Amino acid sequence: EFFGEGCLLGALGGILGSGFGYLFAQSVSMNVFGRGIEFSPTIVVVALVMSILVTGLASLLPVRIATNVDPAIILRGE
Numbered sequence: 001e002f003f004g005e006g007c008l009l010g011a012l013g014g015i016l017g018s019g020f021g022y023l024f025a026q027s028v029s030m031n032v033f034g035r036g037i038e039f040s041p042t043i044v045v046v047a048l049v050m051s052i053l054v055t056g057l058a059s060l061l062p063v064r065i066a067t068n069v070d071p072a073i074i075l076r077g078e
Contacts, residue, residue: 010055
C-alpha cells in the first residue's frame with residue numbers, strides 16, 4: 001500500500017511538473033527569444049516514467065522498515 005502510494009505521488013508529481021515546466025519554459029522562451037519551444041511527447045513520457053521509478057525506489061527502504069516494526073511498539077510510543 002505504501003509503495004503504491006509513493007508511485008502514485010511520483011506520477012502526480014511527474015504530470016504536474018511536466019505541465020508547469022512546459023508552461024514556464026514556453027513563457028521564458030517567448031519573452032527572451034520571441035518564439036515558443038517545441039513540444040516532445042517522448043520527453044514527457046520519459047520524465048513521467050523516471051519520476052515514477054525514482055519515487056518508487058526512494059519509497060522502498062521506508063516501506064521495508066515500516067513493515068518490519070511491531071505495531072505494539074508504535075502504539076506504546078517507544
